[in-house]
Amino acid sequence: MTLLERAAVRADRGAVCTDRGADSTDPTGARDIPTARRAAVAAPANTSQPAPVLGGRYRLGTQLGGGSEAYVKEALDLVTGKTVAVKIFRSTDSGGSAPFRRELDIHGRLRHRNIVRVLGSGTTVDPAEAGRHQEHRNYVVMELVGGKDLRGIMQHNQASPEQTAAWMTDVARALAHVHRRGIVHNDIKPGNILVDFATDPQGHGTAKLADFGIALKGRHGAPNSSSGTPHYLSPEEVCGGASTSASDIYSLGLVALECLTGTKAFPGPPLESMVARTLGEPRLPGTVRRRWSMVLHAMTDPRPAGRPSASQAVGMLRRLSW
Incomplete structure (x- = not known):
């Protein structure tokens, strides 16, 4: 049975309607959020002092x-x-x-x-x-990216399935590139994904991955501070396990689901959100189309070995826009 076939079984079993309130805050306050709006670079207003x-x-x-x-x-x-x-x-x-x-x-x-x-x-x-x-x-x-981060975009508008497919495909391509080099990003979340509209003014924009401040590679092991952002951690990370490339894929699946629904997959306070992740898979609303639900169930499989690689995720996400 293929990854998508296994995901389809879980989608048929677990896709239910939910009503969750939007929660756009990041309670950790621990990671800097790079934004990308352009502004005039000048001296501070109402002062004769030159800009540093x-x-x-x-x-x-x-x-x-x-x-x-x-x-x-x-x-x-x-x-x-x-x-x-x-x-x-x-x-x-x-x-x-x-x-x-x-x-x-x-x-x-x-x-x-x-x-x-x-x-x-x-x-x-x-x-x-x-x-x-x-x-x-x-x-x-x-x-400087000529656009906004996904967190800022989703605060004002829910992304369309077409936008979500395009952006998530871009990020999956970036992950395929870093995973081949033995790098785990370790903090996939909306605030670390920038959408550059300047390079694609007539289309959906180009999504770019940012912030490798807690990335893992070789001698750069787990940082002293806690890894990742609570609402986007994988089940194995919540349970104290190591962050791997499969963990990045799980987090990206949660971001994709948030783009489609406008709400976090596991809302609430950080501890409550993390505990919920160990008890079951994300519950997909009935408004999420079946083709999407199959891909999301595959990306958020509780077992790291059951998730697609970043390269496989690129193929799955690209087919959603056909």
Whole structure:
């Protein structure tokens, strides 16, 4: 029996209508959320002070997002004249387990149209600490995506099945690329998926995977902080098991379901959400079409071995748009 055939059996058995309220908050507050709206890069309003320049090259502008580990600002590259995104890490730690080092060693070497590209890095005095005791901060320069992250998109509009298929196919392609290199992203969620509408103004846009701050590869094992975001963890991660490529696929399945329904598959407080994951599979509303339910049941199989690989998921998701 194939993956889809097994998923079809579970879909017939488990697809039921549910009524869940939308819950668009991220209670962890632990991961920075990179956004991608463009804005003018200029000095702060109502002040004669010039905008700070990082490394003598990047003139900082509007803050795009932030969290406990880092914040992201739009910046003008004074060398190329292009607008970029600069992620400034709050911690001064640059050791092997630090998010900054993971971004450089793992994310910095990736080149794929569905992965946000790292353009450079450096260390500087934090401009937010001017006039006080200053510490050096690490930063990473990335391409600025001309769109929004999925979390922001879903706060305003529920995605169509066609949009969801296109975006999830893009992310699955990115995962296939990183999994072949022995990398586990370890934090697949709407806030880490950016949709670039500038490259596809007449279509659905191009989805790009971002934020490899807790990714796993080789010597970069499990980070000191808890891995992933509670609402998108796989059952094996909830139970204390290792994060694997199959865990990324499970998380992507939950994101796809949220795109289609407008609600999280396992809503509620983090602990309640995680416990629910160990008790059963996501319950799919009757509004989810059968072809979609088969793919979602396959991606969210409770057994890691029962899930498709990222390459198989690309094929399954592409067929949904035919």
